[in-house]
Amino acid sequence: xxxxxxxxxxxxxxxxxxxxxxxxxxxxxxxxxxxxxxxxxxxxxxxxxxxxxxxxxxxxxxxxxxxxxxxxxxxxxxxxxxxxxxxxxxxxxxxxxxxxxxxxxxxxxxxxxxxxxxxxxxxxxxxxxxxxxxxxxxxxxxxxxxxxxxxxxxxxxxxxxxxxxxxxxxxxxxxxxxxxxxxxxxxxxxxxxxxxxxxxxxxxxxxxxxxxxxxxxxxxxxxxxxxxxxxxxxxxxxxxxxxxxxxxxxxxxxxxxxxxxxxxxxxxxxxxxxxxxxxxxxxxxxxxxxxxxxxxxxxxxxxxxxxxxxxxxxxxxxxxxxxxxxxxx
Numbered sequence: 001x002x003x004x005x006x007x008x009x010x011x012x013x014x015x016x017x018x019x020x021x022x023x024x025x026x027x028x029x030x031x032x033x034x035x036x037x038x039x040x041x042x043x044x045x046x047x048x049x050x051x052x053x054x055x056x057x058x059x060x061x062x063x064x065x066x067x068x069x070x071x072x073x074x075x076x077x078x079x080x081x082x083x084x085x086x087x088x089x090x091x092x093x094x095x096x097x098x099x100x101x102x103x104x105x106x107x108x109x110x111x112x113x114x115x116x117x118x119x120x121x122x123x124x125x126x127x128x129x130x131x132x133x134x135x136x137x138x139x140x141x142x143x144x145x146x147x148x149x150x151x152x153x154x155x156x157x158x159x160x161x162x163x164x165x166x167x168x169x170x171x172x173x174x175x176x177x178x179x180x181x182x183x184x185x186x187x188x189x190x191x192x193x194x195x196x197x198x199x200x201x202x203x204x205x206x207x208x209x210x211x212x213x214x215x216x217x218x219x220x221x222x223x224x225x226x227x228x229x230x231x232x233x234x235x236x237x238x239x240x241x242x243x244x245x246x247x248x249x250x251x252x253x254x255x256x257x258x259x260x261x262x263x264x265x266x267x268x269x270x271x272x273x274x275x276x277x278x279x280x281x282x283x284x285x286x287x288x289x290x291x292x293x294x295x296x297x298x299x300x301x302x303x304x305x306x307x308x309x310x311x312x313x314x315x316x317x318x319x320x321x322x323x324x325x326x327x328x329x
Contacts, residue, residue: 048213048241049211049213049239049240049241049271050083050241050270050271050272051144051145051146051211051239051270053083054080054083054084054144054270055141055144055145057076057079057080057083058080058137058140058141058144059137059141060076061073061076061077061080061116061120061137062133062134062137064076065119065120065125065130065133066130068124070120070124073120074120074121077113077116077117077120080113081113081117084106084109084113084275085273085275085276086110086113086275105268105269105274105275105276105277106238106269106270108143109140109143109144109269109270112136112139112140112143113140115136116133116136116137116140119132119133119136120133144239144270145211145239146181146182146210146211146239161183161184162189164183165180165183165185165189165192165193168180168183169192169193169196172200172203173200173203173204175206176203176204176205176206176231177204177205177206177207177208178193178196178197178200178204178206178207178208179206179208180193180207180208180209180212181208181209181210181211181212181236182210182211182212183212184212184213185209185212185213185214185218187217187218187221190218190221190222193222194221194222194225197225197226197229198225198228201228201229201230202230202231203231204229204231204232205231205232205233205234205262206232206233206234206235206236207226207229207232207234207235207236208234208236209222209235209236209237209240210236210237210238210239210240210267211238211239211240212240213240213241214237214240214241214242215240215241215242216241216242216243216245216246219237219240219242219246220246220249223249223250223253226260227253227259227260228259229260229262230261230262231262232260232262232263233262233263233264233265234263234264234265234266234267235260235263235265235266235267236266236267237266237267237268237271238267238268238269238270238271239269239270239271240271241271241272242268242271242272242274243271243272243273243274244273244274246274247268247274247277247278247281250266250281251278251280251281251284254280254281254284254285255280255284257287260288261288262288263285263288264285264288264289265285266285
């Protein structure tokens with residue numbers, strides 16, 4: 001399933017005589033690019049990170065609601081929840097039909113999905129309510145796709161991936177951050193990244209590899225280098241093709257206090273099937289930052305209050321959700 005439905009999709013097969021939906025807003029450049037990439041993914045069949053499919057489901061759901069196809073939208077929302085690991089057999093799920101279990105990996109997606117469920121399964125959204133639902137969908141698309149990463153690489157956006165990679169790996173890491181997010185990487189590219197990290201290791205405090213197309217094998221290729229960085233505090237791996245199998249290696253590595261000695265949080269959200277984290281993984285993180293009130297499993301940079309143009313829910317979520325939150329160093 002791609003991010004833009006091909007000819008013959010549910011969205012295109014409205015009932016005869018149905019009133020046309022509201023005129024669609026013109027998408028920005030990056031959203032258009034994402035839609036084209038997702039359409040190609042749908043025709044090719046496989047191989048791309050799951051965010052392509054998830055963004056397409058959100059956009060299709062919004063079309064259905066605009067066209068009054070509430071039942072179909074509810075079914076699609078259920079599929080989206082399942083794809084994001086938000087279905088469970090817990091007592092809460094039984095008592096509150098549209099609730100989902102607390103997800104320590106990506107609480108922001110969790111809250112946005114629950115917000116959508118209230119509109120889809122509640123009274124028919126019209127006027128302000130429909131506008132609020134459209135905003136939720138925009139926030140979810142933004143959160144599940146690499147728009148924010150592309151925006152940070154605005155100066156490199158017109159270059160080819162290899163030129164972007166070369167530019168990022170040139171010289172010392174700015175602000176002690178190696179930001180490769182949004183740049184598609186190959187196994188050969190990772191050799192260059194590994195050499196750079198080894199050479200500049202003393203200066204690296206953050207490594208961002210979100211939306212780079214990483215697979216489990218590619219992440220394992222980088223793991224020895226990443227875990228040896230003495231001052232690394234943040235590691236971003238969201239929006240890739242990682243699976244639960246990788247958690248075994250990450251957890252085993254974190255059990256060794258000499259590996260990842262300074263890490264305070266790891267973002268694994270929006271991957272294939274990593275929806276919750278092993279207790280040993282979480283306890284190992286807590287040992288590295290014992291002063292934290294919440295286990296540091298996710299941090300939304302630039303998306304909290306005053307930090308971005310589409311705030312998907314406040315950035316760091318606190319209160320009853322445990323474990324969740326952001327590590328403050």
